[in-house]
Amino acid sequence: MPSEQQRQQRLAALPTYRSPVWLKGGHAQTIWAKTRLPPAPPYRRQVLTDSTGQTAIPYDWIDTDCADAPLLVLFHGLEGSSHSHYARALMQAVAERGWQGCVAHFRGCGGIANTAPIAYHSGDSAEIGHYLATLRRLHPQRPLYAAGVSLGGNALAKYLGETGDAALCDAAAVISAPVDLPAASVALERGLSRRLYAPYFLHTLLPKVRAEAAQYPPFDLNAVLKSRSLGDFDNAFTAPVHGFADKNDYYRRAAAKPLLRHIRKPTLLLNAQNDPFMPAAALPRISDVSEQVYLHQPPQGGHVGFVSGSGRGHLRWLPETLLAFFEFETDPS
Structure with missing residues (x-):
């Protein structure tokens, strides 16, 4: 296990984050990142199935001719995709590096469209395990690294904590x-966060829920359609459809934080301190995590923002x- 000094040395070797001097505040840094959408990488689509075997799942690939290059898989955030700004940026960098x-x-x-009797949620670590097992089967010789963003990051961290040494990836970033x-749910119910982000996701x-309602276990569709916040939505849809008593039971049981001390694979846990989705006071501390978790908490960056550089930023x-x-x-030396 790495010592705390070794962890700090490894973190110190990572690039320093600096936002453009004019881009101030977590909301601005979050929203502006979406305007910096890079060109679409050269994806190859493969359609497989989810863990239930009842719906098709698109895997969008970046291919390489290097047989032993690492494979980096990305798990996106709420309502994200391979064309989200962070996915395009990461996969373009992967292509330039010659990785899969x-x-x-x-x-x-x-x-x-989803045709399974369940949807997806922040605590679906079993689905993360299914995806990683699929990738191991398809590419058994490659080092396998996993990155998860926002909702996908919580699900990945939960999986890592639940599986410990048996986790199917060699390293991870959350x-x-x-x-x-x-x-986080309290933060998103308040003030500007509620007015900005709830309409964006509920749109x-x-x-989706209206179109797919017949395939799910019983729930109150009218209550879902009246949702004005993510909390409303989780209480009316996410919780009853996925076996939780209510939204608070869902948030408690799906949260990855209590499991971070059980992670046994090297994991970068990256959160900006001004992330509107996650209060700085709730960010994990050294006492909350295992020796394999590297906490990186820059003061700026917003929620999956991290625009850097000069001018309009990148x-x-x-x-x-x-x-x-x-x-x-890949190369510790």
Whole structure:
């Protein structure tokens, strides 16, 4: 196990994050990142199935001619896809590095409708395990690295904590994940966060649920369609459909934070201190995590923002940071 000094040395070797001097505040840094959308990488789509075997799942690949290059899989955030700003930026960097890349979509994301009797949620660590097992089967010889963003990051961290040494990836990165879901849910119910982010996500969530309602266990569709916040949605849909008593039971049982001390694979846990989705006071501390977890908490960056550089800025800092962290596993020297 690495010592605390070794962990700090490894973190110190990562690129320093600096936002553009004019881009101030967590909300601005979160929203502006979406305007920096890079060109689409050269994806190759493969359609497989989820863990239930009842719905199709798109895997969008970045291919390489190097047979032993690492494979980096990305698990996206709520209503994300391979075309989210962070996914394009990371997979473009993967292509430039000559690695194999993959964005594995959650049910109903990536342009393929969900036909399973369940959807996806922050605590679905079993689905993460299914995806990683699929990738191990397809590429048994490659080092396998996993990155999860926001919702996908919490699910990945939960999986890592639950499986310990048996986790199927060699290393991981968890980015802007609301690992303290109860605290994050309160933050998203308040003030500007509620007004900004709830309409953004509900714009796509509500039509999906309306279209797919017949395939799910019983729930109150009218209550879902009246949702005005993510808490409303989770209480009316996510909780009853996935076996939770209510939203608070869901947030408590799905949160990855209590499991972080059980992670046994090298894991970068990256959260900006001004992330609107995750209060700084709720961010994990050294006492909350195992010796294999590297806490990186820059003061700025927003929620999966991390725009850097001058002028209008760019999104290269996050991919460069993740690849630098994973390259240490490939070549520790």
